[in-house]
Amino acid sequence: MRKRQIIIDCDPGLDDAVALLIAFAASDRLDLIGITTVAGNVPGKLTYLNARIIRELAGGGRDVPVCAGAPVPLMRDPVTAEDFHGSTGLGGIDFPKPEIRGSRTHAVNFLIRTLRATKGFPATLIVTGPMTNVALALTMAPDIARGVKEIVVMGGADREGGNITPHAEFNVFADPHAAQIVFQSGIDMRVLNLDVTHQIRMSDDQVERVRALGSKQALAAADLLAASNKLEEKAKARHAPLHDPSTLLSLLRPDLFEGRKATVTVVTEPGERFGKTVPTFTEDGHVLWYDKADADSVFSEMLGQLGRYGE
Template sequence: MCGAILPWRDTGERISKNKGTDQIMTARPLIIDCDPGVDDAVMLMMALASPALDVRAITTVAGNVPLHLTSRNARMMCQIIDRTDVPVFAGCPRPILRAPVTAEDFHGESGIAGLDPFEPDTPLARPHAVTQLIDMLQAAAPGEYTVVVTGPLTNIAAALVMAPDIARGIAQLVIMGGADTAGGNITPHAEFNLFADPHAGAVVFDSGVPAAVLNLDVTHTVRAEPERVAAIRALPGERPAIMAKLLDAANTLEARWKGGQMTPMHDPSTIAYMLAPDLFAGYAARVSVVTEPGDRFGKTQVSAQADGPHTWVTSADADAFFALVESLVAS
């Protein structure tokens, strides 16, 4: 159902196509684990457009929509923005323990509202995403990779359980997930990614791997207000037009379910944080996840600790955030 699968080999050579001409670049090695998803699509556009980021692999997980759609959608985005050089690996089709939960109401039946779905030319890469994560991270130099996670943490948790030594290859996880003062977006207490697989979240946060957590406390303060989308739409070229379509569709869906509010920049916040951490504020903490059944199921619990392994991000400069988005899609 996910389409054909081909083996993939990392040649070690990094090529950027962001400026219209191929050029070898030194950039920050990055793995993206995602569940596209409209806001994942925006995030992928930002990451793949940035010459400062060397996206070595995209792994997909069930989340916003089922796995066969998240895997197709990731490849769609790579094709749409001419980055089929980045391999896409399909991962876990369901959470570790709980019943699957998806979010078509917010992302459209295809998962990427605003774009017409199609079957990409480039097939899925082989092997399974969890196996690929283990292989890449075991072969990595200490702290070589940053891993951005914008869906349920199922793939990352499975990799850490199967091969705890992969933590050595991770400089930092940059996770979109969780909520504290803002409350949840799928229950009064829980954010979707952690609610979709709280047991995976518990494994990842308990692992001690350093993580920056871009949560609803911060993403709800950075919204795609109409004037901000209009500024992107006014830029010349195909990429700004695609970005504006995605944000318009997300705004329509968000307004329908959230009393007219515009869409928060949930997943894109991870890439903005990587490229411009000075736009954000937060504090050192230790994060845990409620896995016991009840009304707080999937809630993140945040304890400020000076030596904690996690950074709980709390605020962002929204205007500078969108200026960064504009600069990426205009490049």
């Protein structure tokens, strides 16, 4: 069976980094054909650097290009999240500098060129940061939609409320105009929003189970997860949700998640609801809005994937 082709558009970020490690570990099922980065959790120069750090740690090498993308949102002032990811985006963990350079191709140009080439075998876009790159690509080249099988997004919230404002989740809040373009594209989407990711939290014991796998990649994942917990506990007195890794895990094990079909709009008008996602549940919706997860099984799947590094 042919592997599913994926492109990860991300803003590493502690949990983005764990998601990347899972993607490389699952190479028997997923063909990671590119990583594009965007400003979000930290400024664009750092997200680009961090993606290259994790690619090298995972053993991805030059075969998986890393392309830097939009340094600012479409219309709003930039917003970052160093409070939750540390000043470097990777929790201050001392990773070696990458030796392998990134691509000189801009992320948006990479998306357009690559998705035009995948029309016969559409690729899956996994988006774990603000949707600026994807919105720009769809606006510049609407025909690339035919090269997209689906878009799997970490973003948004409904019943849980927001994590950056009372109404808005960070990735959407960071560029709500881009999110509106992507949600309104009509492309099939799965949305790992706060309604579901807040159900999946890493205990300290689970972090140590990841660490016990022993490979350098698993040790790095444990450090990243522990840093997430430390920063989340400092800010909100609770363990960190498994936000971005859930995108990969829902792709590998969709049976562990439940959701409802919907259409989604984003509040782009200034005010207290700015950046809020508004799902309207309807059987013919093109968006699968996840709202339930088997948290223990999701963790077991992540543990199994990260355990592949030791094989």
